[in-house]
Amino acid sequence: MSDLGQLLAATETAVARARSAETPTPDALAGTLRRVRRRRAVRHSVQSMAGVAVVGVLGVTTWLSTHLTDPPIPATTTAPTASPAPTTTPRPTPPAAAPAVPAVHVGTPLPLPDGLIESSTAGWMLVSDVQSRTGVDPYAATPDDYRTLLLLVSPTGERYPVLEVVSDRMSVGVSRWTAGQPMVLASSSDGAAAEQEDLFGTLDLRTGDLAPWTDLPTSTLWIGGTRDGATVWASPQWDRTEIPEGTVPMPRNVLGSQLRMTEFTSIVFHLLVREADGTQRDLGPIDDSRYVTSLSPDGAWVSATAPGGELLLVDLRSATRTTVSTVPPDRTCTVAGWSGPHQLLLSCGTPADLLAIDATTPSSPPRLVGTSEHRVVDATPIGDGRVALGIVTQEAPCDGGGDPAVLADGVVSPLTGEWGPYDHSTFLRFGGGAVVTELNDCYVGHGRAGRQRTVRTDLTTGEVTELSVLEGEVTDDGWDRSVWGWLVGQ
Amino acid sequence: MSARWEGILEQLVQERWSSLLARATLLAATPSEAEDLVQDALVATFSSRARFTTLAQAESYVRRAIATRSIDRARSAASERRATDRVAVRPQRPVETTLPGLEVDVLAALARLTPRQRACVVLRHVEDLSVAQTADQLGLSQGAVKRYTSDAASALQRWLGTTTDPEVDDHDRPTVELVDGRSTTKGDRS
Numbered sequence: 001m002s003d004l005g006q007l008l009a010a011t012e013t014a015v016a017r018a019r020s021a022e023t024p025t026p027d028a029l030a031g032t033l034r035r036v037r038r039r040r041a042v043r044h045s046v047q048s049m050a051g052v053a054v055v056g057v058l059g060v061t062t063w064l065s066t067h068l069t070d071p072p073i074p075a076t077t078t079a080p081t082a083s084p085a086p087t088t089t090p091r092p093t094p095p096a097a098a099p100a101v102p103a104v105h106v107g108t109p110l111p112l113p114d115g116l117i118e119s120s121t122a123g124w125m126l127v128s129d130v131q132s133r134t135g136v137d138p139y140a141a142t143p144d145d146y147r148t149l150l151l152l153v154s155p156t157g158e159r160y161p162v163l164e165v166v167s168d169r170m171s172v173g174v175s176r177w178t179a180g181q182p183m184v185l186a187s188s189s190d191g192a193a194a195e196q197e198d199l200f201g202t203l204d205l206r207t208g209d210l211a212p213w214t215d216l217p218t219s220t221l222w223i224g225g226t227r228d229g230a231t232v233w234a235s236p237q238w239d240r241t242e243i244p245e246g247t248v249p250m251p252r253n254v255l256g257s258q259l260r261m262t263e264f265t266s267i268v269f270h271l272l273v274r275e276a277d278g279t280q281r282d283l284g285p286i287d288d289s290r291y292v293t294s295l296s297p298d299g300a301w302v303s304a305t306a307p308g309g310e311l312l313l314v315d316l317r318s319a320t321r322t323t324v325s326t327v328p329p330d331r332t333c334t335v336a337g338w339s340g341p342h343q344l345l346l347s348c349g350t351p352a353d354l355l356a357i358d359a360t361t362p363s364s365p366p367r368l369v370g371t372s373e374h375r376v377v378d379a380t381p382i383g384d385g386r387v388a389l390g391i392v393t394q395e396a397p398c399d400g401g402g403d404p405a406v407l408a409d410g411v412v413s414p415l416t417g418e419w420g421p422y423d424h425s426t427f428l429r430f431g432g433g434a435v436v437t438e439l440n441d442c443y444v445g446h447g448r449a450g451r452q453r454t455v456r457t458d459l460t461t462g463e464v465t466e467l468s469v470l471e472g473e474v475t476d477d478g479w480d481r482s483v484w485g486w487l488v489g490q
Numbered sequence: 491m492s493a494r495w496e497g498i499l500e501q502l503v504q505e506r507w508s509s510l511l512a513r514a515t516l517l518a519a520t521p522s523e524a525e526d527l528v529q530d531a532l533v534a535t536f537s538s539r540a541r542f543t544t545l546a547q548a549e550s551y552v553r554r555a556i557a558t559r560s561i562d563r564a565r566s567a568a569s570e571r572r573a574t575d576r577v578a579v580r581p582q583r584p585v586e587t588t589l590p591g592l593e594v595d596v597l598a599a600l601a602r603l604t605p606r607q608r609a610c611v612v613l614r615h616v617e618d619l620s621v622a623q624t625a626d627q628l629g630l631s632q633g634a635v636k637r638y639t640s641d642a643a644s645a646l647q648r649w650l651g652t653t654t655d656p657e658v659d660d661h662d663r664p665t666v667e668l669v670d671g672r673s674t675t676k677g678d679r680s
Contacts, residue, residue: 008611008612011592
């Protein structure tokens with residue numbers, strides 16, 4: 001340490017000593033806790049919705065709700081011989097004959113260039129930007145001091161505000177959007193409610209009206225959607241009185257990287273399929289203890305953890321549940337995502353062997369498709385024979401997300417060549433030939449970390465486009481960007 | 491029962507508040523801004539994606555957040571007024587620090603620097619981070635870090651009556667000598 005450093009350090013020590021008896025007032029600490037809780041709630045409801053259409057992320061309709069009764073549970077078949085055994089065929093529940101529910105106006109449309117929504121293509125993003133008025137005292141803020149904008153952001157970073165969320169709604173989260181379409185699967189929470197209660201349904205970007213889906217059980221979590229319009233959900237079975245205050249009741253792995261940073265309470269969930277016509281099917285319990293719950297790219301399979309802890313594959317068409325016995329028992333294997341339309345990718349050990357299991361023939365031995373120096377997460381095929389994925393290069397507490405890479409011909413190649421030496425991803429999503437990542441929103445504490453920002457990295461060229469800083473930016477009209485989430489259009 | 495992060499946050503505040511406040515005091519222009527900076531850093535830290543398992547991890551994270559947010563806050567011209575106003579509405583105003591003469595002078599000198607100069611000189615000279623590490627942490631170019639650090643060190647030496655080594659060509663790490671003779675530097679003095 002230099003002499004100047006010694007002088008500064010001595011001053012720092014003197015200040016610490018002089019104020020050693022101080023702690024914040026209870027009110028100040030309570031205020032800090034409230035601010036963090038609000039941000040975590042907003043991030044949870046906004047960003048956790050932001051998944052690609054075919055990879056499991058979450059949506060929350062209502063949470064902390066009342067006790068739900070257990071529906072019939074289909075039998076689970078262990079398949080040591082690995083031939084999928086048809087099990088109880090769940091009886092479809094016809095569409096609820098609930099009275100028509102009027103649309104809820106959740107956002108005010110903002111002027112847009114003609115045809116902008118319709119001309120957006122894969123790789124455009126829908127962004128929820130939660131802002132607070134510059135200079136406002138957060139301890140005395142009112143709802144008018146916060147606003148949420150829903151924006152379209154082009155692959156080159158141009159922003160187009162689409163909706164301003166009305167003031168009595170806390171946020172709008174988007175979970176599924178096909179670029180070029182004005183209709184979005186979305187949720188919105190009531191900002192005035194004592195407990196967060198999200199309303200799930202179809203949001204029209206042109207009007208700001210959300211048509212609620214009232215037939216879904218309360219507190220249902222979004223897993224993914226299929227091309228034929230069906231949606232897949234995890235329905236929690238809980239008694240709210242058992243939920244510790246301040247925790248988020250949801251499965252550990254349903255949300256992939258989202259949930260890896262979230263406090264949770266372990267809960268039994270049921271896998272639920274809602275067809276395009278509203279018909280629902282309960283495909284039985286799923287556990288959250290080990291294997292990520294995610295929907296295959298072809299929309300036909302869901303991976304999960306069987307109640308006994310084994311890897312579970314559920315055929316959504318036949319409701320067949322198969323436990324996979326071919327996972328190497330002597331390795332620590334996690335679900336890394338999907339390497340093909342129905343090829344589940346496992347990441348086993350560190351360095352990791354990447355093993356592919358064909359969901360249609362789960363009894364076949366897993367096939368080694370590559371190796372990686374680091375554990376792999378969030379794998380998804382990108383249509384050109386390559387598999388995009390995240391490699392977990394950071395240690396705890398920053399091991400919730402991975403740096404982007406591609407798997408081709410058995411080789412994992414990082415896409416971080418144009419990143420800074422201390423840049424690391426904390427959240428990533430693929431779409432439109434690129435990967436969008438949040439950088440450096442977690443710091444391992446080594447004194448080395450890049451600047452927080454969100455970037456788009458081309459999956460072929462590695463070219464980097466900076467989209468925005470995450471926090472701290474002040475808009476021209478006097479608002480601080482705070483927490484925001486995004487969804488890459490497919 | 492509270493969530494795990496709440497327990498760590500409360501423990502951090504109870505056990506490390508004065509230490510965090512001291513770091514913020516070096517980086518802020520006023521005591522009120524320093525306390526505000528710590529509060530903001532706590533909020534940013536525990537709202538982030540980090541998963542803390544130890545108090546040390548959380549403290550390290552908060553320390554970095556204090557430095558980066560001292561820069562971010564400077565983007566708004568109203569930040570100082572905001573800090574003052576915000577603290578003013580709290581039940582208890584921050585306590586003015588009572589220190590020996592030299593430390594008071596150091597804080598007064600630091601307060602005359604810009605936020606970026608303060609952050610650079612603290613990270614370089616107290617944290618012993620390299621130019622590259624400081625640049626990455628603060629989101630500045632390495633050239634800017636060198637310039638801010640050099641300017642800050644020169645100013646501190648001038649205001650505090652210290653001297654520097656004219657032979658040092660690595661101007662991002664100037665060596666200083668205190669006039670009270672507690673420290674020495676290499677080379678001739680001018």
